[in-house]
């Protein structure tokens with residue numbers, strides 16, 4: 129099958145991939161191809177970011193911002209990467225998002241930006257577009273990139289393997305890509321390849337992430353031999369809606385800030401017992417663990433959030449109110465069923481502060497990358513900023529390289545089994561095993577015994593999936609499952625190896 133050639137191949141069109149593309153597109157000399165796994169190129173974690181993007185507030189400074197990030201990171205953040213973020217981020221938000229892309233962040237009556245203070249931030253410094261900041265950013269960046277004829281977006285195209293040569297040094301030459309509309313796997317060759325594939329929340333039974341967040345990029349990079357780091361650090365959000373029709377819907381932590389209280393389905397308020405003095409206002413990780421513990425000990429499928437005493441609930445939380453009423457819940461009189469959910473992946477493919485990985489000509493940006501900014505826990509509203517800053521930096525560094533794609537004949541063809549399509553019910557069943565195993569044993573509270581059990585199950589799953597890949601035709605669902613199992617193993621192995629509780633990694637049998 130004929131190869132597609134590009135100067136730069138970007139896998140992913142969330143904020144990070146789009147920021148890299150924009151930086152490279154401007155001088156119009158390079159051919160850039162952006163792939164998205166989804167048919168709608170806007171569909172991504174970025175699209176669902178409700179909160180906002182951090183910048184600098186009034187009476188604020190890069191030093192204060194950095195101190196907040198370092199505190200959240202619990203001693204594991206890389207101070208150099210943090211410095212880059214806080215020094216370059218605010219100017220990029222202004223230049224790229226406000227001036228070039230025209231993102232209409234909320235303003236006050238006198239025309240100044242409306243800056244919000246979020247948990248863990250010592251200043252009001254978060255910019256928002258209502259509660260749809262991510263959607264506004266991704267739409268504006270796609271619109272802007274459409275004006276560059278040297279940028280092509282190919283949707284419904286899943287990268288299934290990186291194309292590498294062993295070196296030394298080992299080099300990346302692009303990716304084998306499953307074009308979902310035809311079912312063909314075609315080599316996409318490029319001088320430089322950029323992983324911008326986002327996170328892995330879908331590995332867990334409960335998550336805030338959309339279906340595409342299944343760890344594809346982490347698995348691709350690891351299979352190609354790139355270094356990965358801090359995979360045990362998965363951040364959980366304490367309260368997402370536990371109704372099947374409302375899956376993934378976040379119930380903002382501000383609801384507890386305004387008086388919402390957690391109770392068990394049989395009516396027991398429990399937070400005070402877990403966090404004396406703090407109660408329902410305890411930090412995010414403590415609340416997630418308490419809910420998980422109650423669910424596990426008593427077999428509850430969820431706990432409840434009582435909002436009856438939240439003043440002016442319908443006007444204070446209009447989106448949540450509307451959505452819950454649509455789903456038939458009589459809030460604020462009726463309590464909201466909630467569960468904690470996997471939210472953000474702090475680890476990933478190791479990169480330096482220019483997005484370079486340990487493989488030559490392979491870069492990684494955004495949630496799939498581990499720049500070191502987030503350490504053992506992420507400060508709210510810094511993920512979009514990290515994607516913007518390190519996406520832009522990767523673009524700068526790639527622009528300095530003068531490399532051409534390999535000639536297509538040097539690339540071995542994709543060896544595809546000509547078997548039948550994999551049985552969707554079987555794929556669904558394997559995913560179910562993976563997601564419940566990750567939730568039960570590699571989730572919010574971990575111990576060596578549970579992690580060892582998870583590793584055994586996941587290794588068996590991987591063997592079964594690899595066998596399936598040898599016999600069945602490759603589909604996006606099968607490729608995703610293959611990536612998901614590898615990514616899950618990386619998280620479980622890192623969690624098993626590390627007995628120290630720190631940030632979002634909690635080992636009940638380990639060192640505090």
Ligand SMILES: Cc1cc2nc3c(=O)[nH]c(=O)nc-3n(C[C@H](O)[C@H](O)[C@H](O)COP(=O)(O)OP(=O)(O)OC[C@H]3O[C@@H](n4cnc5c(N)ncnc54)[C@H](O)[C@@H]3O)c2cc1C
Pocket residue numbers: 139140141142143144145163164165166169171172173174175176177178179180181182261262285286287288324325326327336337338340341344345378471472493494495496508509510511512513515
């Ligand atoms: C509900 C929710 C709320 C959030 N709120 C905030 C917030 O308020 N502030 C904040 O800073 N962060 C927030 N986050 C986190 C933030 O949205 C993400 O970390 C960030 O958007 C990730 O951007 P990204 O560009 O790395 O990846 P994504 O935006 O996830 O994009 C990934 C891209 O990769 C593509 N892709 C994946 N696999 C493949 C493959 N195999 N082949 C080809 N393409 C592939 C996808 O199609 C997609 O285009 C939130 C996340 C969620 C889920």
